[in-house]
Amino acid sequence: MLTHEVMGVFALGVLWLNAVLVALAALARARDLLVMRAVMKPIDPARPDGYGVLSGRLEALAPQVTPGVAGAPLAELLVEQVGRYAAGSKRAILWHDRSHASTIRASKLAVGDQTFEVDAASELQARVWLDAATVAAAAACEGRAAFEATFPAARKAKGAARTVCIPIVAGTTVWLVADARREDRGIVLGATTAAPIVVSTFDPRAWLGRRATWLILFAPIALALCAGCTATALRPPVFDGTVSKLGGLASFIYFLLVLPAGTRMRDLTALPHTRGLRGRWDGPAAVAATPNEIPKS
Amino acid sequence: MKHRAEWRQIGIVAAYWAVLGAMLFAPSFRHPVLFVLACGLSFLNAVVIHNHMHQGIFRSRAFNHAWRRVLSFGALYPASVNVPAHNLVHHHFDDDGQPDWAAPDQVGFKWHLLNLIHFPNVAGPNTFDGAQRWAAIGGREEFKRQYTWDNLFAFGVTGALIVHDLWSTLFFVVLPQLYGARCILRINLIQHDGCDTTSEWNHSRNFVGRAFNWIMCNNGFHTIHHNRAGLHWSVLAEAHDREVKPRIDPSLDEPSMVAYLARVFLLTPARPAAKDVAQAESGAVVSDTPALPARDVRWVEAERAADLAPTRAA
Numbered sequence: 001m002l003t004h005e006v007m008g009v010f011a012l013g014v015l016w017l018n019a020v021l022v023a024l025a026a027l028a029r030a031r032d033l034l035v036m037r038a039v040m041k042p043i044d045p046a047r048p049d050g051y052g053v054l055s056g057r058l059e060a061l062a063p064q065v066t067p068g069v070a071g072a073p074l075a076e077l078l079v080e081q082v083g084r085y086a087a088g089s090k091r092a093i094l095w096h097d098r099s100h101a102s103t104i105r106a107s108k109l110a111v112g113d114q115t116f117e118v119d120a121a122s123e124l125q126a127r128v129w130l131d132a133a134t135v136a137a138a139a140a141c142e143g144r145a146a147f148e149a150t151f152p153a154a155r156k157a158k159g160a161a162r163t164v165c166i167p168i169v170a171g172t173t174v175w176l177v178a179d180a181r182r183e184d185r186g187i188v189l190g191a192t193t194a195a196p197i198v199v200s201t202f203d204p205r206a207w208l209g210r211r212a213t214w215l216i217l218f219a220p221i222a223l224a225l226c227a228g229c230t231a232t233a234l235r236p237p238v239f240d241g242t243v244s245k246l247g248g249l250a251s252f253i254y255f256l257l258v259l260p261a262g263t264r265m266r267d268l269t270a271l272p273h274t275r276g277l278r279g280r281w282d283g284p285a286a287v288a289a290t291p292n293e294i295p296k297s
Numbered sequence: 298m299k300h301r302a303e304w305r306q307i308g309i310v311a312a313y314w315a316v317l318g319a320m321l322f323a324p325s326f327r328h329p330v331l332f333v334l335a336c337g338l339s340f341l342n343a344v345v346i347h348n349h350m351h352q353g354i355f356r357s358r359a360f361n362h363a364w365r366r367v368l369s370f371g372a373l374y375p376a377s378v379n380v381p382a383h384n385l386v387h388h389h390f391d392d393d394g395q396p397d398w399a400a401p402d403q404v405g406f407k408w409h410l411l412n413l414i415h416f417p418n419v420a421g422p423n424t425f426d427g428a429q430r431w432a433a434i435g436g437r438e439e440f441k442r443q444y445t446w447d448n449l450f451a452f453g454v455t456g457a458l459i460v461h462d463l464w465s466t467l468f469f470v471v472l473p474q475l476y477g478a479r480c481i482l483r484i485n486l487i488q489h490d491g492c493d494t495t496s497e498w499n500h501s502r503n504f505v506g507r508a509f510n511w512i513m514c515n516n517g518f519h520t521i522h523h524n525r526a527g528l529h530w531s532v533l534a535e536a537h538d539r540e541v542k543p544r545i546d547p548s549l550d551e552p553s554m555v556a557y558l559a560r561v562f563l564l565t566p567a568r569p570a571a572k573d574v575a576q577a578e579s580g581a582v583v584s585d586t587p588a589l590p591a592r593d594v595r596w597v598e599a600e601r602a603a604d605l606a607p608t609r610a611a
Contacts, residue, residue, distance in 0.1 A: 002327040007468035014472070021415040028406070082393060085435040094433055098394025155435075245463050252467060255475075260422040278430075 004239050012230060015251055019226040022262040023219035029269060030215035037208040039195070040177050045111040048180035048187050051195050053205060056111035058118075060170045073167030074107040075174075075199040077128040077135065079277045082159040083150060091283030093147070093154045095139070100274050102128035104199055109176055109189060118176065119190030121197045127177075129200035129207075129272035130166055138166040141281040150281070164277065168199060175200045200272070211269040218265050222258055229254045302531040303354040306345045306514060313338035313371055320469040321458065327469065335469070339477025342371035344516050347481065348530050350379035362443065366450035372481070373455060373474035375447030380440060381431040382424045387485065388523055389596055390494040397494075398423040399485035409561065409568040416486045417479035424482075487558070488519045490568070496575035497524070497589055498544040503537065504554040510534060517554070520545060524589055527598060544581040546574035 043052035058074050080099045086092035104126040107118045141147050153160035168174060177198035178189040191197040198204060232247030239245075267276065298304075316335045319326035346368045348354075353361035365376040382398055390397045399420040404412040432441045455474070458466040487502065494500045504510070504517035516522070518533040520541045528536055542550070551557045561569060590598070 001324075002329060002332055002468070004464050004468065007472075008464075011468060011472060017414065018418055021411065022418055024406075024411075025404075025415065025419075080394065087433055087435045087438060087441070094430075096393055096395075096430070239464055248463055248467055249459070252471065259418045260426070263419055263422040263426070266419075 008233075008239070011251075012233075015230070015255055016226060018255065019222060019258055022258055023222050025262060026215045026218045026222070026265055029266060030212040030219075033208045033212040033215070033269065037205050037212070040205050040208075042205075043180055045114055048116065048189075049182075051177075051179045051192065053175055053177045054109060054111055054116070054180070054189070055173070055175045055203070056109040056116075058168060058170060058172050058174050058176075058199070059108040059110055059115070061106055061108060061117075072105065073165075073169055074172075075102070075104045075126070075128045075168040077102055077130055077166045077273060079135075079139070079164040079166075080161070081139075081164060081277070081279075082161050083154045083281070084159045085151065085154045086280070091147075091151060093150060093160065093281040095277070095279040095281070096159075097277050100277075102126040102199075102273050104128065104197055107170075109174075116180070117185060117188045118178070119188055119197075121191045125191035125196045127196050127198040127271070127273040128166075128168065129198055129202070129204060130168075131202055131272075132275065134201070135164075135166055135275075135277055136279065139164045139277055139279050144284045147281055147284060151283075168201065172201065175202070175204055177204060198273075207272070215265060215269055218261075222261065225254060226251075226258070298355055299352070300354070300529060300531060302514075302529075306348060306354060309338060309341045309514075310345055310367065310371065313342050314367075317470055317473065321462070321465055332469070332473070335473040336476040339371060339473040340480040341477075341512070341514075342368060343477045343481035344514055346372060346376045346379060347383065347516065348514055350376060350384060351526055352529060362446075365443065365447055369447040369451040370454045371474065372478045373451055373471065374478050375444050375451060377440060377443040377447050378424060378428045381428050384526065385431075385596065386427065388526055389592055390489075390500065392427060397485075398427045399482060400494075401486045401490040404486070407568070408566050410563065410566070412568065413483060413486060413558075413562050417482040420482045420485060421479070484516075487554070491571055491574075492549060493573070493575040496578060498541060498578040498581075499546055499549060499574040502549045502551060502557075503541070503545070504551050504557065505537070506553050509554060520549070524595075526595070544578040546572075546577040548572070549574055 039051060041050075041052040043050070043054045045054060045056075048054070060074065078101045079097055080101075081095045081097055083093040083095045086094050101123050103123065104118070104121040106120040109116045109118050150160045150162075175198075176189060177196075177200070179192045179195060179197075180187055180189055182188075189197070200207075229247055229251040233244055233251055235241060235243040235247060237244065270276065313335065316326075316331055316338060320331055320335060346365075349361070349364060349368060353364070355361050355364065369376045386392045387397050387399055390400070392398060396402075401416075403419045403423065404416050406412050406415065428444070431437065432444060455466065455471065458470055489501060492500050492502055498520060501519040501523055503519050504513075506517065510517045515530045515533040518537040518541075521528065521533055521536045522530075524540075525536065
């Protein structure tokens with residue numbers, strides 16, 4: 001017969017097996033990020049050689065044709081989105097990411113008094129890393145006119161399509177992760193068949209280290225909470241005491257919550273060029289109108 | 298009822314409720330065999346959810362909604378979630394440009410058995426997160442209502458049972474409920490891992506054993522179900538022989554799911570290497586079957602079958 005004792009051991013086994021798997025998945029992701037970080041060895045600008053990271057100022061290959069007018073972006077993150085109107089009485093548009101792409105054009109990287117050529121990269125080899133706040137700002141509603149122009153399409157079945165482009169322009173300080181190789185034209189930075197080229201507006205090594213730390217901390221915290229629930233459920237008198245019953249209930253709730261916590265950690269540590277953008281535009285009542293947009297009465 | 302064959306599904310659910318009730322209220326029925334049976338029936342309850350959310354089994358809309366509640370309790374998840382998660386996103390392997398919420402590559406342990414165990418831990422939260430975002434869009438209020446009622450019934454009844462007897466409910470009701478809910482998610486890994494989801498006929502693995510499909514209400518015939526979601530489950534075997542067999546890589550027609558699980562997850566530690574299964578359909582000569590409509594057209598048909606407002610132009 002299946003007594004409560006037998007079933008308790010079985011249920012705890014199920015609970016622990018899944019908690020350990022969630023923790024292991026987080027640790028495996030942390031390992032991947034740390035491996036990526038280890039590959040990004042700092043490149044010595046005096047003797048650039050091999051795959052690694054260099055920080056400098058990104059410059060156009062040729063001088064600007066029209067002084068004072070910004071040239072084409074040297075790198076770009078492109079997020080293709082579709083917007084659909086939100087449920088409820090308030091007018092709003094909810095954005096859904098369809099695809100993420102990065103482009104890197106040929107440019108130069110100025111490091112101190114040295115300059116290195118940067119090769120253009122195909123979409124498959126290019127990664128543009130921008131901080132979340134910059135990307136969110138680029139995707140935000142520009143005002144009442146932008147909302148009103150988009151909302152009718154968002155009401156239709158197809159939705160309102162748009163591409164959010166966040167450029168990196170000449171003069172920006174970047175961290176470039178690339179392969180440094182000597183060619184006839186000098187030292188060239190580019191992708192290899194096995195490794196991509198990353199243009200980042202923040203230190204990618206520090207970013208990867210921080211995200212790996214979050215994941216490494218998540219694993220023991222998840223397991224400690226599981227241990228806490230287990231200990232509470234096993235507090236004598238087991239099965240009959242109020243504390244034990246609360247522990248049983250807490251274990252069930254823990255099981256339901258640790259799984260989304262695991263996927264949340266995955267999303268929080270997604271690489272910046274594929275990180276979900278999504279977003280919401282609220283209708284005019286909530287959008288602060290700029291002075292020239294306020295209709296004259 | 299629309300089809301006589303639905304009695305099989307009603308029988309499965311009635312048997313499931315009977316076993317759960319017996320174990321919960323009569324301790325003398327708490328036998329390992331009955332517990333295993335409850336877990337198996339819970340999985341079949343989730344299969345019935347799948348079939349019912351494609352085609353309601355009753356002619357009456359009210360009966361169909363009530364049946365959703367009954368099924369939701371059996372699986373401890375809202376049956377309505379199948380509409381966005383399965384009918385719309387999974388059937389097209391695409392969330393409007395983003396991956397299917399239950400795509401096999403969401404798990405990546407080197408030891409493939411761990412992927413099988415862990416898969417619901419990822420696909421489950423993906424599904425509920427995706428469904429919440431899907432429901433937040435205008436025009437889906439009826440879905441939200443159904444989803445809320447399903448949840449209230451499933452968790453309400455389970456909660457009431459917990460108040461009545463915490464431990465017996467957790468052990469003899471919640472464990473089988475979770476087993477079924479998690480196994481139906483695992484089916485996504487089992488039926489699509491190593492397949493080519495960009496192809497028209499080699500995106501799914503089929504399990505074609507006759508006894509297995511009798512119990513599983515023909516859910517082993519997965520390719521034809523994906524391609525012609527409007528077909529009733531009772532006619533899938535013939536449609537599979539007629540339309541799928543000439544176009545599918547033979548390795549995707551497995552005679553036995555048990556043998557497949559043992560071979561792939563127990564006897565081989567590593568995940569099987571990918572193979573170009575889609576080649577099989579390029580050379581297939583099939584003249585007497587209707588052409589497959591474009592994916593967008595199938596999307597619209599699926600929405601119509603589920604009584605949804607269109608989200609995509611055909």
